[in-house]
Amino acid sequence: MATIHFDNLGHSYHPHPSKPTDYALRRLSQEWEDGKAYALLGPSGCGKSTLLNIISGLLVPSEGRVLFDGLDVTRCTPEERNIAQVFQFPVIYDTMTVYENLAFPLRNRKVPEADVDRRVRQVAEALDLTADLKKRAQRLTPDAKQKISMGRGLVRSDVAAILFDEPLTVIDPHTKWILRRKLRQIHEEYRLTMIYVTHDQVEALTFADKVAVMHEGAMVQLGTPQELFENPEHTFVGYFIGSPGINLMPCTLGGDHALVEGIAIPLADRAIPNVGGTFELGIRPEFVELTRTGTAGAIPVQVVGVDDLGTSKLATLRMGSHTLKARLSEDQEVPALDAAIRFPTRWTKLYRDSHLVS
Amino acid sequence: MDKVQDNRAWFLIVPVFVIVAFSAILPLMTVVNYSVQEIFGPGQTLFVGTEWFTTVLADTRLHDALVRQVIYSLAVLAIEIPLGIVIALGMPGGRSAKTSLTLVLLALPLLIPFNVVGTIWQIFGRGDIGLAGATFRALGINYNYTSNSIDAWVTVLVMDVWHWTSLVALLCYAGLQSIPPAFYQAAKIDGASKWAVFRYIQLPKMRGVLVIAVLLRFMDSFMIYTEPFVLTGGGPGNSTTFLSQYLTQMAVGQFDIGKAAAFSIIYFLIVLLFSFIFYTVIMRTGEGDKS
Numbered sequence: 020m021a022t023i024h025f026d027n028l029g030h031s032y033h034p035h036p037s038k039p040t041d042y043a044l045r046r047l048s049q050e051w052e053d054g055k056a057y058a059l060l061g062p063s064g065c066g067k068s069t070l071l072n073i074i075s076g077l078l079v080p081s082e083g084r085v086l087f088d089g090l091d092v093t094r095c096t097p098e099e100r101n102i103a104q105v106f107q108f109p110v111i112y113d114t115m116t117v118y119e120n121l122a123f124p125l126r127n128r129k130v131p132e133a134d135v136d137r138r139v140r141q142v143a144e145a146l147d148l149t150a151d152l153k154k155r156a157q158r159l160t161p162d163a164k165q166k167i168s169m170g171r172g173l174v175r176s177d178v179a180a181i182l183f184d185e186p187l188t189v190i191d192p193h194t195k196w197i198l199r200r201k202l203r204q205i206h207e208e209y210r211l212t213m214i215y216v217t218h219d220q221v222e223a224l225t226f227a228d229k230v231a232v233m234h235e236g237a238m239v240q241l242g243t244p245q246e247l248f249e250n251p252e253h254t255f256v257g258y259f260i261g262s263p264g265i266n267l268m269p270c271t272l273g274g275d276h277a278l279v280e281g282i283a284i285p286l287a288d289r290a291i292p293n294v295g296g297t298f299e300l301g302i303r304p305e306f307v308e309l310t311r312t313g314t315a316g317a318i319p320v321q322v323v324g325v326d327d328l329g330t331s332k333l334a335t336l337r338m339g340s341h342t343l344k345a346r347l348s349e350d351q352e353v354p355a356l357d358a359a360i361r362f363p364t365r366w367t368k369l370y371r372d373s374h375l376v377s
Numbered sequence: 378m379d380k381v382q383d384n385r386a387w388f389l390i391v392p393v394f395v396i397v398a399f400s401a402i403l404p405l406m407t408v409v410n411y412s413v414q415e416i417f418g419p420g421q422t423l424f425v426g427t428e429w430f431t432t433v434l435a436d437t438r439l440h441d442a443l444v445r446q447v448i449y450s451l452a453v454l455a456i457e458i459p460l461g462i463v464i465a466l467g468m469p470g471g472r473s474a475k476t477s478l479t480l481v482l483l484a485l486p487l488l489i490p491f492n493v494v495g496t497i498w499q500i501f502g503r504g505d506i507g508l509a510g511a512t513f514r515a516l517g518i519n520y521n522y523t524s525n526s527i528d529a530w531v532t533v534l535v536m537d538v539w540h541w542t543s544l545v546a547l548l549c550y551a552g553l554q555s556i557p558p559a560f561y562q563a564a565k566i567d568g569a570s571k572w573a574v575f576r577y578i579q580l581p582k583m584r585g586v587l588v589i590a591v592l593l594r595f596m597d598s599f600m601i602y603t604e605p606f607v608l609t610g611g612g613p614g615n616s617t618t619f620l621s622q623y624l625t626q627m628a629v630g631q632f633d634i635g636k637a638a639a640f641s642i643i644y645f646l647i648v649l650l651f652s653f654i655f656y657t658v659i660m661r662t663g664e665g666d667k668s
Contacts, residue, residue, distance in 0.1 A: 077562055097566045110563040112577040123577075127568035171567060 021087040021179035021212060023051040023074065028083035030069055036081070043069045044080070045237040051229075053088075054210040056203075058223035060259070061233035067216050068184065070233070074214060075182050076100045087179050103172035104182040108189060109164035113157040117148055120156050121170045128175075142170045145205055162190045166198070173205060180212040187222065199226055220260050232256045248303070251368065252375045257301050263333070266307065266343045267370075270300040277369060280339040282318055287364040296371040306366035307345035309334060310359050317359035325353050336360065405645075411638035429639035439640065441615065442623045443647075446599060449534070449619060450651075453598040454591060456538050461545025461590065466579070468550050480550075483543040495607025498536045502608075523609055526616030533605050533617050537598060545590045552586035553579060588659045592652055599648055620644055 030044040039045060044066045051057055059067040072078035073085060076097040084093045092100045103124070112120050121139045130138075143149045146166045151159060156167055165186060172181045183202075187195045203226060206213055217223050223230045224244040231241045232255065239253035240246075251257035257265030270277040270284070277284045277300045284300060312319045323335040323342070332347040336358070345360065347353065369376045412430070415423040433439060464483075469475045489497070502522050504510040513520040522529040556578065564574045602621040605611055611618035618626075624644065628637035 075566070077565075097562075098568050102566065104562070104566050106559040106563060108557070108559060110557075110559050113581045114577060123569070124567040127570070127573065168563070171563075 022053045022089075023180065023212070024086040024089070025049045025051075026084040026086060028073065028080055028085060030073060030078070030080040030082065040235070042066075042236050044073070046083070047238055048083075049238070049241065051212070051214075054212055055228045056206050056213040056215065056226060058227035058230045059214065059216045059233060060218070060220060060223040060230050062218055062259070065233040066236040067218075067233045069236075070238075071182055071184055071214065071216050074180070075102050075104050077104075101175075101177065101179045102182060103175055103178045103180075104184065105165075105168050105172045105186045107185045109161060109168045111156040111164050111167050113155075115156055116152065117143070117154055117156050117159070117167055118152040120167050121148075121152075121174050124171050124175055138174050138176065142174045145173070146170050146201060162194045162198070165190055169198075169202070173211075176209075178211070180214055183213065183215040185217055186215075187217075195222075202226065220262075224260070232259060234259075249366075250375070251301070252377075254299060254301060254370050254373045257303070257368070261303060261305075263304055263344050265301045265303050265368075266341075267299050267301045268341045268343075270298050270369075272298060277367075279341065282339065284318075284362050284367060285316070285364050286367060286369055298376075299370040299373070301368045301370055302343075302362055302366055304333070304344040304346040306363055307336075307343060308361040308363060309336075309345050309347060309351070309353065310361060311354050312357040312359040314359060314361065317361050319357075319359045322353055322355065322358050408638045408641050411634050412642055414635055416634050425635070429635045430643070433636055433639045433643060438615070439620075439623060442618055442620050445616075445618070446620045449530075449601070450595055450598045452534055453537050453541075454594055456534070457542045457545050457594055458587070458591060460538070460542050462549050462583070462587075464542065464546040465549035465553055466575070468546070470554065480547070483546055486540050486543050489540070491603035492607050494536060494540050495604040498532060498539075498604070499608050502532055524613055526613050529605075529609050529613060529617050532608060533601075536604050536608070537601070540604075541594060541597070545594065548586040548590045549583055552583035556582050584659065584662075588656060591655050591659060595651060595655060596648055599651070 025047050027046060027048055028044065029042055029046045031042045033041045036042055047070075059070060061067045069078065073080045076092070076095055076099070079094055084091050086092065087100060097104065112123060115123065118139055121142055122135045125135045125138060139152075140149070143152055146169065148163070148166055148170060151163060156164065159167070169183075169186060172178075172183075187198060190198060199222060202213070202215075205211070215223070215226050217226075224247075227244070229241060229243055230247055232239050232247065232253070234253065234255040240251065240256045242250075242252075247256055247260045251260065251265060254265070254267055257267070268279045270279045272278070273283060276286055277298070279300055310317050318338060320336040320338045320343070323337050325335070326333045327349075331349060332351065332353070334345045334347055334353055336343045336345055338360070343360070413424060413426060415425045415428075417423070468479050486494075501507045502510045502520070504514050504521060510520060519525075520528050522532045560578050560582075561574065564578055569577070600621050601619055602625070605617040605619060606622055609617055611622050621644075624637055624640055627633050627640060
C-alpha cells in the first residue's frame with residue numbers, strides 16, 4: 020500500500036498545448052492517503068480515465084510527477100509500480116480455469132505455490148467463486164468473468180493500489196450492488212488503497228471514503244460524500260451530485276445579500292469582495308424551506324407541481340423567472356396558494372465563475 | 378414461437394439447389410457413375426462394381442504419390458503456420474503508412490497466378506540465367522532441380538511458402554487486431570511474460586482464424602498441381618508427382634476414365650477426412666472440459 024502524491028501533474032494529448040482546453044487533465048497537486056478508498060467521478064470525457072491511466076502507469080503524463088510513498092514513479096511501468104487494475108470489460112484468460120486465472124499474477128511473480136493456493140482460495144471465497152474454481156473461465160457469465168478480473172487484482176497482497184476502471188458496467192443492477200458491497204468489505208478488511216473510476220454518483224458515494232469530482236479535465240473537488248453534498252465547491256459538483264442537482268440562479272451582489280431579480284437573499288458571509296465575475300446562487304433542493312407567505316424572510320413562490328417519490332416529495336416551484344426544486348418530507352403539506360420559501364443562510368452558497376466563494 | 382407454414386419459401390431455396398446441383402452434385406455423380414463402369418467408347422459401357430476401387434487401392438504408384446503428398450502438405454503446414462504467426466506478430470499495428478505498406482507487400486504474392494509462380498521460380502532457380510540458381514553455382518553449391526529430387530522438392534516447397542505464407546500472416550494479423558487493448562494492459566499488470574501473452578491471449582484469440590488458415594492451406598497444398606507441373610513436370614523421376622498430377626496423367630494421359638473416377642472419389646474422401654480431423658483437433662484444443 021502506498022500514499023499517492025500528484026506533483027503538478029497534467030496531461031495533454033496535443034504536442035504543444037496552449038490553452039486550458041488542450042489539456043485532458045489540468046494541473047493538479049494533491050496527496051492521496053494510504054489505505055483509503057477513492058472514487059474518480061465525472062461524465063465521460065472529463066479526464067478521469069486519463070488520470071487513472073497515469074496512476075496505473077499505462078500513460079506517461081506530459082507534465083508533472085507521480086510519487087508513490089515519496090518515490091517518483093512517473094515513468095515506471097504498471098509492473099514496477101506494483102499496482103493492480105480492473106478494466107471496464109472483463110479480461111479473462113480463456114484457456115485457463117478460474118483457479119489458474121486467479122493464480123496467474125502470483126505465478127508470474129514466482130510466489131511459492133502454497134501461498135498461491137492460500138491466496139486464491141481466500142479471494143475466491145470473498146468473491147463467491149469457490150464453486151467455480153475448477154471451471155474453465157470462458158464458460159462463465161459476464162458478471163462471474165468480471166469477478167475473476169477483480170479477483171486477479173485482489174489476489175496480490177502487496178500491491179501499492181488497486182485501480183477499478185468502471186468495473187461494474189457489464190453487471191446487472193442487483194449483482195452490481197452485491198459486488199460493490201463485497202469490494203467495500205474487502206476494503207475495510209484489508210485496508211487496500213483503492214481507486215475507483217465511475218460516472219455513477221451512487222456507485223462513487225457508496226464505495227469511496229473520498230470522491231474526486233472531475234469536470235472538463237479539472238478536478239473540481241475532492242472530498243467525502245458528505246462534503247460534496249453539503250458544501251459543493253463548484254457548481255458542477257452541485258449539479259452532478261444529488262438527484263436532482265443543486266438549484267442555481269444567476270445573481271448580483273448587494274452588500275451582505277445576493278440579489279436575484281431584485282429579491283434579496285441573505286448570505287452567511289457578510290463581507291464579500293465584489294471583484295467582478297459572474298455570480299450564481301446555489302441551494303440544494305433538500306435545504307429549501309417551504310413555508311407560507313407572511314413568515315419572516317419568506318419569499319412568495321408559485322407551486323408548479325409536486326411529484327410524490329414514495330419516500331419524499333419533490334416540489335417544483337417558480338420564483339420570478341426561475342424554477343426551483345424543493346425536496347419535502349412525505350407528510351409535509353404543500354400550500355396551494357400562499358406558498359413561500361426561505362433560504363437558510365448556512366446552505367445558501369454563492370459561486371463566482373462557477374467556484375464557491377468562501 | 379409458432380412456426381409459420383409458407384410454401385413460398387421454396388422460391389428462396391430452389392435456385393440454390395439448382396446451382397449446387399449443377400456445380401457440385403451432378404459432376405460428382407458423373408464421377409461416381411464412371412467409377413463403377415468400364416468405358417470402351419461412347420455408349421459402350423460395362424458395369425464393373427468396385428473393381429476400379431480395388432485396382433486403385435492396390436496401385437503402388439498411387440501409394441507413393443499419396444505418401445509424398447501427405448509429407449508435402451504436412452511440411453507446408455509446419456512451415457507456413459508458425460511462420461505466418463511470427464510475421465503477423467511482428468507486423469506494425471494501428472493506422473500508419475507502415476501498416477499499409479506491409480499489408481500491400483504481403484498481399485502481392487497472393488495476387489500472382491499459380492502457373493506464373495511456377496514460371497518465376499523455374500527461371501529463378503536455373504543455374505545458367507536464374508538469380509538463385511546462378512548464385513548457388515557461384516557459391517559452389519550443387520543445386521539443380523531438374524536432376525536432383527531433393528532440390529526439386531525444396532524448390533516446390535519454398536515456392537509454396539513464398540506464395541501462401543502471406544495468407545496465413547494476414548489471417549493471423551486480422552485475428553490479432555481484434556484483441557482489445559485491455560487484454561494487453563491486464564497482462565502487463567499481471568506481470569505476464571511475452572511468451573505468456575502469446576500463449577494465453579494471442580494464441581487462444583487466433584484459434585478461429587488458425588482453423589481457417591490450416592484448412593485452406595491443407596486443402597490447397599493437398600491439391601497442388603500447377604507449380605510442380607510447370608517446374609519439372611513432376612520430375613525428376615516421379616519425385617514431385619503429387620496426387621492431382623498422377624490423377625491427371627491417369628484421366629487425360631492414359632484415358633483410364635473409370636480408374637481415375639474411382640481415384641477422384643478416394644482423393645475427395647481423403648481431403649474430407651483430413652479436414653475433419655484438423656478442424657476437430659483445433660476446436661477441441663483449448664476447449665477442454667465439456668462440463
